[in-house]
Amino acid sequence: MYSHYIDVGRLEMICGPMFSGKSEELIRRLKRTILAGMPTIIFTPKIDNRYLENHICSHDGKQLEAVPISHIEEVLEHVTDETKVIGIDEVQFLDGEIVSVIMKLVNEGKRVICAGLDKDFKAESFGQMPELLALADDVTKLTAICMKCGRPANFTQRLIGGQPASYNDPLILIGASESYEARCRLCYKIDK
Ligand SMILES: [Zn+2]
Structure with a gap:
């Protein structure tokens, strides 16, 4: 074999x-x-x-x-x-x-x-x-499927308290409710 x-x-x-x-x-x-x-x-x-x-x-x-x-x-x-x-x-x-x-x-x-x-x-x-x-x-x-609109998704959206995370948010947040979604380029949001 x-x-x-x-x-x-x-x-x-x-x-x-x-x-x-x-x-x-x-x-x-x-x-x-x-x-x-x-x-x-x-x-x-x-x-x-x-x-x-x-x-x-x-x-x-x-x-x-x-x-x-x-x-x-x-x-x-x-x-x-x-x-x-x-x-x-x-x-x-x-x-x-x-x-x-x-x-x-x-x-x-x-x-x-x-x-x-x-x-x-x-x-x-x-x-x-x-x-x-x-x-x-x-x-x-x-690719995943965008959890907002159903298009093919290439991005991982980080959410803190249900809102898009900012660019400068620390990687580890103590006590915050954090989640992730798959998103397409249109629905992906980051605040620089
Ligand atoms: Zn989308």
């Missing part, structure tokens, strides 16, 4: 706004590698404890077991020579040298599949995502 296959590393990126099905697409790809018997390991940032820790979840409730980590360097402690496929959810939230660690794994012949937000709530590119997208062998850019 896959043992006859010569390992050529590969980086696949799944990006888009919130509610575009990134985790669902990551889970779909990883379930296939697991079904094929390929040694697969999955990581999720520790800060993302929505639903269940030790799992990656899509909004539709599908889940797979994952190792929670804070720094990308922790991946290297879990990956072995036998590991063929590495899945990383919410990759934009990890600390550390994301690009160099991921490219090291790819150059060792691993298939690395990452899902993450390409833009932050300010509609600016997110951390090291642009470089990962440039270096990837394959990029899937998903």
Whole structure:
């Protein structure tokens, strides 16, 4: 089976706004590698404890077991020579040298599949995502559906107390009710 296959590393990126099905697409790809018997390991940032820790979840409730980590360097402690496929959810939230660690794994012949937000709530590119997208062998850019008007949505709208957040609002707000929506370019609002 896959043992006859010569390992050529590969980086696949799944990006888009919130509610575009990134985790669902990551889970779909990883379930296939697991079904094929390929040694697969999955990581999720520790800060993302929505639903269940030790799992990656899509909004539709599908889940797979994952190792929670804070720094990308922790991946290297879990990956072995036998590991063929590495899945990383919410990759934009990890600390550390994301690009160099991921490219090291790819150059060792691993298939690395990452899902993450390409833009932050300010509609600016997110951390090291642009470089990962440039270096990837394959990029899937998903769209959500605008929760205001139903057009295809490429933006993540941050709401504080139900109102669009301002550009300069702090990333972490204590005690404020905060939520997110997928929005199209017309409905996305930011106050600079
Ligand atoms: Zn809209």
